Amino acid sequence: MDTTDTTGIMQKATALLGKAQNCANDFKTWVALDSTHLSDGQKLAVNYFTVAVILFFAQILFGMLAATQFIFPNFLYGFLDFSVNRMVHINAMVVWMLYGFIGCVYWLLEDESGTEIVGLKLGNIAFWVLTGAVTLVVLVYLLVQIGPGKDSSLWFINEGREYIEAPRWADIGIVAVMLVFFYNVVATFSKGQWSGIAGVLTLDLVALAGLYTAGMFYMTNITHDQYWWWWVIHLWVEATWEVLVGVIMAWSLMKLLGVKRKIVQTWLYIEVALMFGSGILGLGHHYFWIGTPEYWLTIGGFFSALEPIPLVAMVVHAVYDAGTHAFKSGNHPALAWIIAQAFGNFFGAGVWGFMHTLPQINLYTHGTQWSASHGHLAFFGAYATINIAFFYLAIQHWRGNVWMSEGIKNGWRWKWALGLLNGGVLGMTIALLIAGYEQSFIERAVEGSTWSGYFTAQNHPSFQAAMVWRWFFGAITFAGLVLLIWDLLTIGKTEERKAAHVSEN
Numbered sequence: 001m002d003t004t005d006t007t008g009i010m011q012k013a014t015a016l017l018g019k020a021q022n023c024a025n026d027f028k029t030w031v032a033l034d035s036t037h038l039s040d041g042q043k044l045a046v047n048y049f050t051v052a053v054i055l056f057f058a059q060i061l062f063g064m065l066a067a068t069q070f071i072f073p074n075f076l077y078g079f080l081d082f083s084v085n086r087m088v089h090i091n092a093m094v095v096w097m098l099y100g101f102i103g104c105v106y107w108l109l110e111d112e113s114g115t116e117i118v119g120l121k122l123g124n125i126a127f128w129v130l131t132g133a134v135t136l137v138v139l140v141y142l143l144v145q146i147g148p149g150k151d152s153s154l155w156f157i158n159e160g161r162e163y164i165e166a167p168r169w170a171d172i173g174i175v176a177v178m179l180v181f182f183y184n185v186v187a188t189f190s191k192g193q194w195s196g197i198a199g200v201l202t203l204d205l206v207a208l209a210g211l212y213t214a215g216m217f218y219m220t221n222i223t224h225d226q227y228w229w230w231w232v233i234h235l236w237v238e239a240t241w242e243v244l245v246g247v248i249m250a251w252s253l254m255k256l257l258g259v260k261r262k263i264v265q266t267w268l269y270i271e272v273a274l275m276f277g278s279g280i281l282g283l284g285h286h287y288f289w290i291g292t293p294e295y296w297l298t299i300g301g302f303f304s305a306l307e308p309i310p311l312v313a314m315v316v317h318a319v320y321d322a323g324t325h326a327f328k329s330g331n332h333p334a335l336a337w338i339i340a341q342a343f344g345n346f347f348g349a350g351v352w353g354f355m356h357t358l359p360q361i362n363l364y365t366h367g368t369q370w371s372a373s374h375g376h377l378a379f380f381g382a383y384a385t386i387n388i389a390f391f392y393l394a395i396q397h398w399r400g401n402v403w404m405s406e407g408i409k410n411g412w413r414w415k416w417a418l419g420l421l422n423g424g425v426l427g428m429t430i431a432l433l434i435a436g437y438e439q440s441f442i443e444r445a446v447e448g449s450t451w452s453g454y455f456t457a458q459n460h461p462s463f464q465a466a467m468v469w470r471w472f473f474g475a476i477t478f479a480g481l482v483l484l485i486w487d488l489l490t491i492g493k494t495e496e497r498k499a500a501h502v503s504e505n
């Protein structure tokens, strides 16, 4: 290659780089977000929210691929297999929700403690380390999943436990990042002031980080392995995440509606007591058929049947507060998503969970699409919703605390996004419930759980039709998400009015 070639390439590369920079600048001007409106903790929070939205998009994209493969099994076979798409779908979900929760906590931390965040630099480093690690793990998921399972593949490729397949090196990194996060929360409250909300949050984060380590050990006995794995999965989603949501909800009801602190904190204590009281031993509903002693049938059935009670309390809490404040809020989209959370949590986790939690019923429904029906409505209803509420809160402040009450410009967008996302997930939930019902009936009840019964149920026209309906409602969910992202990028952009003031009363 002679020098003129090299100069030519250099010139082209510089021109391309310039163009990319212009594009980035154009995008910044177009979205018109001004970070000087944010405090340091909030700046850190919006970093987390941004990655959360990107991973949410990835989750839905890979969900659509997996759903397509249910209908056309050869679709992308050998290139992007179902096992990989499913894994990316649910891992992206867990990780985007964790990003969202960390963002929510950083968002409320300075306000709640009344002081500036203590370890800002450390927090920023942790964010980039985590994001780099997540990117690498996703690339390995997509590119390197076929080959023998060895000790080294556990460390570098895949740990093999559903939802938390990340290889061991990434697990250790995640724990380190969580410790930095924990330090930041505790040190900031210690420097400023503690509150009931702060206390519950801190204790909950200890449990959340501690439980993660239960899913990190290699075990040769599959019963032992499952036993500990559920400590992460069940105790996260039915205990520590629920409490975290209680904390975030308590804070946002004060901010959005002006509810008195005394009221939200009293509710919070009651909810937390009920959640831990039922959710810890409710763990037993996953120990029915994995080789654990029989007493788990009674313990799991009894305590998990009580789990919906705190969720009823949360609905009453949110709707009662919103009602007494005549639904007057400084951020309508955020309030709407908070209300969606109260109902989604109650129906998805409470009602759909209760349906199959007694061992007499679970004997027939276990591991069918019934579980997937519940899984979709619960994760979306309980956790996607509250994160979306905070995305709206963040955007409002990022634009300089602009008006987001009655008469938002282009208000149809947030309402349609709300409708399409909730309608889409609800539609998928019903389609999966029908498929699960058919499987329980034909595979389990009629055919007695035989291998051939499995295929009879799987090939039944009502099962196959349900898979097509799931795809259809998945596409509606996808459309809702695209609209949501568009709305988040544009809402309040040309708004000049300041946010409506909600006073404590």
Ligand code: HEM
Pocket (backbone or CB within 6 Å): 162, 237, 238, 285, 286, 304, 305, 307, 308, 345, 348, 349, 350, 352, 353, 354, 356, 357, 358, 362, 365, 366, 367, 368, 371, 372, 374, 375, 376, 378, 379, 382
């Ligand atoms: C927001 C809270 C909740 C979330 C996110 C959630 C999510 C899930 C998911 C994803 C699964 C499938 C796990 C797998 O892959 O095997 C599952 C299973 C299950 N959930 Fe929940 N759940 C929640 C709350 C509840 C509650 C409150 C109950 C009971 C009242 C419940 C009862 C069950 C039962 C019995 C199973 C086992 C299903 C089977 O045997 O296949 N869940 N849950």
Ligand code: HEM
Pocket (backbone or CB within 6 Å): 060, 061, 063, 064, 065, 066, 067, 070, 086, 089, 090, 093, 371, 372, 373, 375, 376, 379, 380, 384, 425, 470, 471, 473, 474, 475, 477, 478
């Ligand atoms: C476009 C929308 C979506 C589509 C097409 C879709 C599709 C799928 C598919 C095909 C699976 C594998 C099911 C199986 O192995 O039988 C799955 C699993 C799962 N998805 Fe989705 N999904 C979508 C959205 C969501 C959303 C919004 C959430 C929650 C926020 C979610 C949470 C889950 C969970 C927890 C599982 C594991 C369920 C289990 O093992 O029982 N998905 N999804």
Ligand SMILES: [Fe+2]
Pocket (backbone or CB within 6 Å): 234, 238, 282, 283, 285, 286
């Ligand atoms: Fe559970």
